[in-house]
Amino acid sequence: MKHFKYLLASLLLLSSSLAAAASLQLQLQSDTANPAHPTMGDWMHFNSVITNTGQQPIEGLVAWISLVEVTPGKEQPMDLEDWSAHKAVTGTTLQPGAVLQTQWPMRLIQSGDYRVVISATDRNNKTVFTSPTLQFHVAQKPVVESARILPVALGIPLLIGGLLGVQKVRRWHKTG
Amino acid sequence: MNAFTLIAKKERRALLQNQRGLAWLLAYTGILSAFALLLISNRELSLLDNAQVVYMMAGTVTAAGALIAVIMGADAYAGERERGTLVPLLTAPISTGELLMGKAAGLASAWGIMYLLAIPYLWAVGAGGQNLGQAIFYLGLFGTPVVLGFGYLAMALSARSGSVMYSLMTSLIVLLFSASPLLIGPGLRNSAIGKVLDAVNPFSGALNTYDAVIIDSDPLMSQLGRLALVLIWLGLMFAVARLSARRPVFR
Amino acid sequence: MLIDANHLALTLDGNTILKDVSLHMKKGDIYGLLGPNGAGKSTTIALLLGLYSPDKGQLQRFSEQDTDIVAIRQRIGVMPEFAGFYEWMSAREYLVWYAGFYGGLQAQPDSLLERVGLSRTGSKPIVQFSRGMKQRLALARSLVHAPELLILDEPTNGLDPRGRREIHDLLIELAKKEQVCILLCTHLLDDVERLCTRVGIIDDGRTVLEDDLEHLLRDSGKPRYRLHMTDTPEGHPLPPLVRLLERDDAWWTLEIDLHRGMTIGKIWEDLLNHGWSFDEIHIESNTLEARYLELTGTKKPVQQEKAA
Numbered sequence: 178m179k180h181f182k183y184l185l186a187s188l189l190l191l192s193s194s195l196a197a198a199a200s201l202q203l204q205l206q207s208d209t210a211n212p213a214h215p216t217m218g219d220w221m222h223f224n225s226v227i228t229n230t231g232q233q234p235i236e237g238l239v240a241w242i243s244l245v246e247v248t249p250g251k252e253q254p255m256d257l258e259d260w261s262a263h264k265a266v267t268g269t270t271l272q273p274g275a276v277l278q279t280q281w282p283m284r285l286i287q288s289g290d291y292r293v294v295i296s297a298t299d300r301n302n303k304t305v306f307t308s309p310t311l312q313f314h315v316a317q318k319p320v321v322e323s324a325r326i327l328p329v330a331l332g333i334p335l336l337i338g339g340l341l342g343v344q345k346v347r348r349w350h351k352t353g
Numbered sequence: 354m355n356a357f358t359l360i361a362k363k364e365r366r367a368l369l370q371n372q373r374g375l376a377w378l379l380a381y382t383g384i385l386s387a388f389a390l391l392l393i394s395n396r397e398l399s400l401l402d403n404a405q406v407v408y409m410m411a412g413t414v415t416a417a418g419a420l421i422a423v424i425m426g427a428d429a430y431a432g433e434r435e436r437g438t439l440v441p442l443l444t445a446p447i448s449t450g451e452l453l454m455g456k457a458a459g460l461a462s463a464w465g466i467m468y469l470l471a472i473p474y475l476w477a478v479g480a481g482g483q484n485l486g487q488a489i490f491y492l493g494l495f496g497t498p499v500v501l502g503f504g505y506l507a508m509a510l511s512a513r514s515g516s517v518m519y520s521l522m523t524s525l526i527v528l529l530f531s532a533s534p535l536l537i538g539p540g541l542r543n544s545a546i547g548k549v550l551d552a553v554n555p556f557s558g559a560l561n562t563y564d565a566v567i568i569d570s571d572p573l574m575s576q577l578g579r580l581a582l583v584l585i586w587l588g589l590m591f592a593v594a595r596l597s598a599r600r601p602v603f604r
Numbered sequence: 605m606l607i608d609a610n611h612l613a614l615t616l617d618g619n620t621i622l623k624d625v626s627l628h629m630k631k632g633d634i635y636g637l638l639g640p641n642g643a644g645k646s647t648t649i650a651l652l653l654g655l656y657s658p659d660k661g662q663l664q665r666f667s668e669q670d671t672d673i674v675a676i677r678q679r680i681g682v683m684p685e686f687a688g689f690y691e692w693m694s695a696r697e698y699l700v701w702y703a704g705f706y707g708g709l710q711a712q713p714d715s716l717l718e719r720v721g722l723s724r725t726g727s728k729p730i731v732q733f734s735r736g737m738k739q740r741l742a743l744a745r746s747l748v749h750a751p752e753l754l755i756l757d758e759p760t761n762g763l764d765p766r767g768r769r770e771i772h773d774l775l776i777e778l779a780k781k782e783q784v785c786i787l788l789c790t791h792l793l794d795d796v797e798r799l800c801t802r803v804g805i806i807d808d809g810r811t812v813l814e815d816d817l818e819h820l821l822r823d824s825g826k827p828r829y830r831l832h833m834t835d836t837p838e839g840h841p842l843p844p845l846v847r848l849l850e851r852d853d854a855w856w857t858l859e860i861d862l863h864r865g866m867t868i869g870k871i872w873e874d875l876l877n878h879g880w881s882f883d884e885i886h887i888e889s890n891t892l893e894a895r896y897l898e899l900t901g902t903k904k905p906v907q908q909e910k911a912a
Contacts, residue, residue, distance in 0.1 A: 329477040330386035333470060337379045344372060348729065359704045363690065371692045437688020441745065444653050444684070445705040446677040603655065604646070 200231025203240075203308035205295050208280070216316045219285050225295040225308060227277040235271040237300030242281045247312070248289035259286045288317040356447040357455045364459020368466070377424075381417050381467060385474045388413060392478055407479035407488045408567045412560050414471040414492060418464050418500040419528055419556070425463060426507025427521035429456045430601045434515050439603050453508070453598040460504040468493060484567045491566050495559040495580070498587035502555060503528060505590035508598070515602030531556035555586035605630055605664070606753060606785050612651060612661035621647045622658070623809040629753075629802070634779050634786040636796035636817070639806035640900050645789050646685070648806065649755055652787075653682060666752075678706060681751035685758045687742035689730045695741055696726035699748055706749030720744045721770050735762040743771065747778075754778065757789045772799055793893045803892070807900040820895060827868070828888040831856050837879035846871060857888065
């Protein structure tokens, strides 16, 4: 009898967790308009689809975007402060079978290799569901502006400094 | 050559042929160069929109222009008095109006040179972005009355007080007060007092216009109120300077 | 009359600087304007130049019809007390620039510089000028337009004795050969005695004296003597024709009125008979200085002692 109780409890636990594991399904795709070779400063958009695959409605759904740098030697989670203003979706209720589509815009602030993932949970679930990750490389921005800025930023003060020097020499010649 | 032209020419020469004048211009271009170099060396700044950068550059040029105007204006009468060169001017056959306009022309020349020097900087940071042409135009249209107005204010104080220190300090305080709304946060600026200050402050008027035109691409018609503000500022300060310059302190 | 100023009064910032100043100059005058510090000399000059307007009185420069101060200044050259220049300019550049206010230089700048003793300095930046050189340059500045009236405030400041003499000679030449009228504001009474034809003395905002120098010195005509007294009898006044001007211990300065036919010998005899005795007598000349001091209250004549 005791064994039977334990077996029943295990089956119930398994079924409930199986039910929970199956309740949210996340998909993540890179937007078709994203640049093929993203560079620093570019915008990228990621489209997620969150589906309630369970029998019960999902209440208090929270979904959020995470970014991790995986550049060799620089692996770290990224603070999305400058990357994205749209970091989470909150308070949504998802009926069984319903789908939540969300677009996640992101500005590429730094060069390197990155993985992005969408995570989700709800008020009743202790499990965090994640989407498949997407990996992308952000190229270093070629500093094209330096070709314009450097000559001006260095040249103009040099020109005025030169004028100052010419003045001094002229004055010296005048007075002998 | 009339008196106005003689004085204006002397002021211009003092700026361009005098070591001190060239040193001021060097400092001014140094500030703009430092800002421009920051843009390519600092990652965060390098990612700013071109329009945002051009707006910031235009604001910096206007502020520097107002500062130079205050310095030149404070020296216009009081500096000459302290160096003993005011009495020869006052006893020459020059009207007080000609003397004032000659000094103002010198100030305008200085601003003109600063404006021209700013154009390559604006091009360097803003080419390829939006509204560069408008930025250059509005910097001239709004920056000029703001800068000259501060110059006239400083000249009025200079004539009335006969002290460079007093007129410079007082003008700088007014300039800082004008610039202060830009230093406080948007929350405070949106308060009742902040809005009133913004509405009557010529410096804010110019910068808000740059924001509206360069970043938001607003048309000129939407800025007529601010244009009126800066022109009223210029007219008022000119009147004050004219009144003060009739009997400048010379002893 | 080149300048006709009568009973001018001026109050500035609540202070009455001038109370009653009169000044009259005619063509050919070299006018010496004298007065203690703070008497109102510089303010009077400022009035003449139109830098202030008098509260009271009448002021006419050149002629009644000339009321435009800018036009009047065309005819006046001014050398202020403190010579200031744009020191980044050369002397020549500065003179040419300044002359532009008067329609251009009347002579070559270098010849003008030579005239004031600044030969071969035309291309020198003024920053390298000594104080005396700047003083000379200031004089040159006042002459750029060949003025009819020259107003000079302490023109020989900072000059050595030779320099002073050179400036004196130049001023005399300007007055005699070029008919320039000169108003000289100075503390140096020697300069006034040497140069001026007319003198005005201002004290405490009022003109206390204005006269031709010749008359002034002639009319101060009572002889003065300085005696070293060895005995001064108590209770005996000085004889009626003798006035005590100053007493410095045993040294007495006496003014003697000889117009009533008295001789100086009789005066000494009179003094001796009354018990006065002295062992030294010095004759003092009637100088402008004495008159100036008398009029400006610096050393007023001492009252005669009465009998005890």
